[in-house]
Amino acid sequence: MITPKTERKVTAAADAQSQILAAVDELFYREGARAVGVDTVVKRAGVNKMSLYRQFESKDGLLLHYLARRDEKFWSYFDASLAKHPGAPKQQLLQFMADLAKRAQRPDYRGCPFVNIAAEFPDRSHPARQAVAANKTRLLTQLQELAEAANAKDAPGLARMLLLLIEGAYTASQTCAADNHVLAALAPAAEVLIAAACGKAD
Amino acid sequence: MITPKTERKVTAAADAQSQILAAVDELFYREGARAVGVDTVVKRAGVNKMSLYRQFESKDGLLLHYLARRDEKFWSYFDASLAKHPGAPKQQLLQFMADLAKRAQRPDYRGCPFVNIAAEFPDRSHPARQAVAANKTRLLTQLQELAEAANAKDAPGLARMLLLLIEGAYTASQTCAADNHVLAALAPAAEVLIAAACGKAD
DNA sequence: TTATTTTGTTACCAGTCGGTAACATTGGCT
């Protein structure tokens, strides 16, 4: 009695929902959330517009689902980098930087989804902006924990410096010409900052 | 015969043009270039829509004028910071960072105009995107010259690191909650990177 | 003065925006 009821319709609805979310995930990221209309979304998802509006309250609701997905994806990247050096916080930090630099150099990379949303939505009180801030605050916290584990003299300070570098990598990947090779400086810069904050000992 | 002709009409046209550009400068920056319509611009500028389309070929043309203005404004900021320490490249770099951090913490700050444009226009071949890239490339060049003047061992590398920090400051000012105080780490981070690249002297 | 160019104003264009009412159809449950 818990789930055996309504197999077909639930499946159909879930199907539509997942295809809509997949379409949104790609379109909002590639073209920008404001630039993409709901008509484009439903066309891409291969569903009807009413199917969208019966699953999601509005385009803004869709946007929050998009950000939730991107948040998950980001933390899976983050965890994957850390998993390469368990118990070695300095290596973990550097590995994340190196992986980020590699990701950000892919030709289809369009920058950090949260950064783009912040640029597209001027209103800081917009729910999407709060989702952005939440992601960044959590990232700062995680960086600080790693900095503490690495015995940094000023862990909050080091975390802020590294966050500046990360945000800079996101942005520079979009603003700077590729042949300037700005991203190549990401991991080396992080290494210098970490070394200065923790002393030379590995 | 060079300029005595057509005094009135030129004045009127120039008036309309300057008021349009002033309106665009504020609206495009505050609300986003794509989000603001030409109707909003002409209303704000207090002119008629036809007056706009007789001075500017299109909204895209308007956008390029906006970017040109912002480019000038940026370099005036840049030069003002450098003028505080003539002949002292390290100080000049640090001063620019400090001034940038202060600017980016103002409540009405909406990030770097070029960064926002890059986020709003996905197409890298768009003329506005090329204007963005031009600004950043020139900035990188200037940073490199300062790094060389400061006797950095790897001037191009240091310039790239500093550019990452700068772009990060722009972005973090919009993505991060103010009480995370991320911008407070900008000048200290730059100081560490410069010291590491130039040696402890001075 | 007359003729011509520039200006301001209105109305309008086709297209797109996010969102919905209404109805036909389908499917599962009893």
Place this chain on the structure above:
DNA sequence: AGCCAATGTTACCGACTGGTAACAAAATAA
């Protein structure tokens, strides 16, 4: 079978998008 809820489909809404044709008023040049 018969009912009912969830679907799919179409057409539509008012508001807004960037951009223009057409015309009246004004100012300049001759």
